[in-house]
Amino acid sequence: xxxxxxxxxxxxxxxxxxxxxxxxxxxxxxxxxxxxxxxxxxxxxxxxxxxxxxxxxxxxxxxxxxxxxxxxxxxxxxxxxxxxxxxxxxxxxxxxxxxxxxxxxxxxxxxxxxxxxxxxxxxxxxxxxxxxxxxxxxxxxxxxxxxxxxxxxxxxxxxxxxxxxxxxxxxxxxxxxxxxxxxxxxxxxxxxxxxxxxxxxxxxxxxxxxxxxxxxxxxxxxxxxxxxxxxxxxxxxxxxxxxxxxxxxxxxxxxxxxxxxxxxxxxxxxxxxxxxxxxxxxxxxxxxxxxxxxxxx
Amino acid sequence: xxxxxxxxxxxxxxxxxxxxxxxxxxxxxxxxxxxxxxxxxxxxxxxxxxxxxxxxxxxxxxxxxxxxxxxxxxxxxxxxxxxxxxxxxxxxxxxxxxxxxxxxxxxxxxxxxxxxxxxxxxxxxxxxxxxxxxxxxxxxxxxxxxxxxxxxxxxxxxxxxxxxxxxxxxxxxxxxxxxxxxxxxxxxxxxxxxxxxxxxxxxxxxxxxxxxxxxxxxxxxxxxxxxxxxxxxxxxxxxxxxxxxxxxxxxxxxxxxxxxxxxxxxxxxxxx
Numbered sequence: 001x002x003x004x005x006x007x008x009x010x011x012x013x014x015x016x017x018x019x020x021x022x023x024x025x026x027x028x029x030x031x032x033x034x035x036x037x038x039x040x041x042x043x044x045x046x047x048x049x050x051x052x053x054x055x056x057x058x059x060x061x062x063x064x065x066x067x068x069x070x071x072x073x074x075x076x077x078x079x080x081x082x083x084x085x086x087x088x089x090x091x092x093x094x095x096x097x098x099x100x101x102x103x104x105x106x107x108x109x110x111x112x113x114x115x116x117x118x119x120x121x122x123x124x125x126x127x128x129x130x131x132x133x134x135x136x137x138x139x140x141x142x143x144x145x146x147x148x149x150x151x152x153x154x155x156x157x158x159x160x161x162x163x164x165x166x167x168x169x170x171x172x173x174x175x176x177x178x179x180x181x182x183x184x185x186x187x188x189x190x191x192x193x194x195x196x197x198x199x200x201x202x203x204x205x206x207x208x209x210x211x212x213x214x215x216x217x218x219x220x221x222x223x224x225x226x227x228x229x230x231x232x233x234x235x236x237x238x239x240x241x242x243x244x245x246x247x248x249x250x251x252x253x254x255x256x257x258x259x260x261x262x263x264x265x266x267x268x269x270x271x272x273x274x275x276x277x278x279x280x281x282x283x284x285x286x287x288x289x290x291x292x293x294x295x296x297x
Numbered sequence: 298x299x300x301x302x303x304x305x306x307x308x309x310x311x312x313x314x315x316x317x318x319x320x321x322x323x324x325x326x327x328x329x330x331x332x333x334x335x336x337x338x339x340x341x342x343x344x345x346x347x348x349x350x351x352x353x354x355x356x357x358x359x360x361x362x363x364x365x366x367x368x369x370x371x372x373x374x375x376x377x378x379x380x381x382x383x384x385x386x387x388x389x390x391x392x393x394x395x396x397x398x399x400x401x402x403x404x405x406x407x408x409x410x411x412x413x414x415x416x417x418x419x420x421x422x423x424x425x426x427x428x429x430x431x432x433x434x435x436x437x438x439x440x441x442x443x444x445x446x447x448x449x450x451x452x453x454x455x456x457x458x459x460x461x462x463x464x465x466x467x468x469x470x471x472x473x474x475x476x477x478x479x480x481x482x483x484x485x486x487x488x489x490x491x492x493x494x495x496x497x498x499x500x501x502x503x504x505x506x507x508x509x510x511x512x513x514x515x516x517x518x519x520x521x522x523x524x525x526x527x528x529x530x531x532x533x534x535x536x537x538x539x540x541x542x543x544x545x546x547x548x549x550x551x552x553x554x555x556x557x558x559x560x561x562x563x564x565x566x567x568x569x
Contacts, residue, residue: 004469009390012380012440016399019437023414026421097316100309107306116310118549123317126541127498129515129522130534134320137327137526144323177317235407237501242522252409256501259413269417272410283405 031066031269066270076271079249080278086165086240086250087233090172094229095222097173098180102221103214105181106188117185124178132171132242139167139243163245171239176232180225187221188214220293227286234282235275251275321538328531345532355533358517362497365428365513369435370492376436377443377492378485382473384444385451403441411438412505419506426508434506435496442495443488450484451477483552490548494541 070076105116123131138144139162146158161167191214199209237252244250251271259268328346332339349355380400387393403411415434419426454477462472478485500515507513522530 005387008379009383009387009396012376012383012444013392013396015376015437015440016380016396019415019418019433020399020403023418024410026417027410027414030417097313100305101313104302104306104310104313107302108310109302119314120317122542122545123321125494125545126321126538127515127534129498129500129518130324130537131320133518133522133526133530133534134324136522137531138320138323140526174316174320177313181313231405232407235409237407237409238519242519252407255409255413256504259505265417268413272413275407276410279405279407286405 027269027272030266031273032064033066033266066266067274069267070270070274075249076251076254079251079254080274082249083234083251084278086168086172087230087236090169090176090233091226091230093169094173094176094180095226098177098225099184099222101177102181102184102188105185106191117182120178120181120185128175129238131175132238135167135171135174135243136162139170162243163248165244165248167243168240168248168250171243172229172233172236175239176229179228179232183224183228184218184221187218187224191217220289223289224286224293227282227289231279231282231286234279324531325535325538328528328535330528330531333528345528346536349529349532349536352529354512355514355517355529358512358514361428361511362514365431365435365503366493366496369432369439369496370489372432372436373439373443373492374485374489377440377488378447378481380440380444381447381451382477385448386456400441400444403438404445406438408499408501412502415502416505426506427511430506430508431503431511431513434502435492435499438502439492439495442491443485446488446491447481447484450481454480483555487548487552490544 101120105113105120108116136143140146141158141160141162143162145161146155149155150158161170195217196209196213199213200206204212235252236250237256240248240250240253241256244253252275255268255271255275258264258271262268327338329341329343330337330339331342331344380396383390384397384400390396412434415430415437416426419430424430458476458480459472462476463469467475498515499513500519503513504516504519507516518530518533521527
């Protein structure tokens with residue numbers, strides 16, 4: 001019986017060790033290796049077959065050369081900074097778009113709410129790639145948006161939106177909107193309506209009751225939604241490479257191109273390691289927030 | 298909350314859903330466009346669907362994708378259910394914190410990093426890249442989603458039922474099969490569906506782990522979309538949106554019915 005329990009634990013455990021933790025260890029190792037013109041294009045710094053000698057040689061040769069290279073090369077700095085900027089601003093816009101939707105669903109009659117929620121979730125099930133692709137036809141110079149704006153007469157020349165950062169913002173807001181709406185809706189749904197009535201009885205206007213009671217009490221949903229958008233947006237690859245232009249710098253795209261075009265694996269691995277380090281802070285925030293929410297429930 | 302559905306609520310919902318659905322509606326309408334020019338309406342036609350089903354590269358890629366998705370979602374459902382059971386019912390064991398960390402980390406790991414690290418692993422152990430490596434990669438990240446879905450069901454499921462089965466002489470395996478599994482089955486099925494769609498949809502991890510002979514549909518779409526909008530891709534997208542929409546609607550109706558039946562059974566059991 002104990003053997004059964006052992007096997008039950010061991011199978012998923014070993015699977016995740018072998019296909020999640022070990023690969024990440026290899027990335028770390030290669031990030032600390034030197035670039036070489038060969039296949040695979042790096043000289044392994046750690047040689048297990050040489051036993052203790054190899055491990056000692058590993059620590060002796062351990063260098064942060066690739067990381068130092070990253071700090072010296074302007075491209076990576078700018079890519080990290082512009083990823084952060086794009087992800088932050090896009091998250092903020094998603095909040096501005098998503099909150100009214102979540103609020104609207106929470107205010108709708110209970111009979112309607114499951115359908116409305118279903119309508120928010122449904123796009124999440126359809127292909128991410130196709131949802132991003134759909135915007136190419138809308139945003140291009142001869143696309144629908146420009147045609148519509150020109151036929152109304154708002155603009156006389158087509159706006160260049162595709163292949164700029166604007167298109168990347170639109171793409172992120174569009175694809176990650178469900179992640180923002182759902183946690184905010186969950187927070188609003190839990191909210192005790194009598195608190196708002198009390199605020200209004202005590203002389204608050206509807207607007208100030210919203211601002212002083214509803215919004216602060218939905219804070220945890222807002223935080224959860226923002227992090228659920230920010231975390232994947234930071235490492236995003238598909239949106240900047242399809243909607244962004246050659247000037248759009250995002251770290252996921254740089255990593256992909258570094259790896260496949262330049263084949264400089266040590267530098268690509270170092271880029272990956274720093275991206276993970278960047279993500280740890282928001283992830284810890286997210287977990288704290290979830291834990292606090294559970295404790296309140 | 299107090300429910301006073303105002304004009305503001307109605308406007309924000311209308312605009313919000315228009316934003317969510319208009320791009321896809323436009324895509325679907327223009328997949329029936331006779332003209333090759335993407336933004337000019339040239340009359341109704343199903344020409345691009347005809348060309349699509351004669352395009353062997355797309356058909357091959359679709360077949361690869363389907364096989365990968367079926368295999369990886371099935372593996373992920375089994376492994377994810379095991380992992381969820383270990384997390385919720387496993388008690389204490391060595392390295393439990395590491396285990397739960399490894400369940401949650403892949404959910405937030407950027408796809409480029411997951412793909413990169415798996416590719417480096419496959420090269421390090423000399424595994425040729427092909428369908429099998431994509432299946433391994435997809436199973437790994439989707440089993441984590443499955444285990445989150447299944448463990449949320451396991452947490453709410455009354456443990457005393459399992460204990461009763463054990464007291465009545467079931468072996469732990471029998472108790473799992475005849476008591477626990479039927480109860481968590483809806484969660485396992487929705488986990489499987491989630492894993493299936495994640496695998497169908499994945500571009501980045503598949504790009505890293507696919508070999509030259511195992512191009513999946515997203516890889517194929519991505520490489521042709523980079524050159525711009527094409528009516529064939531519009532047709533393909535419409536088909537994919539259609540299949541997913543029908544699948545999700547049917548699945549939600551079935552699960553709604555299953556929940557209703559379960560509630561009815563429980564009520565009747567209480568009455569007798």
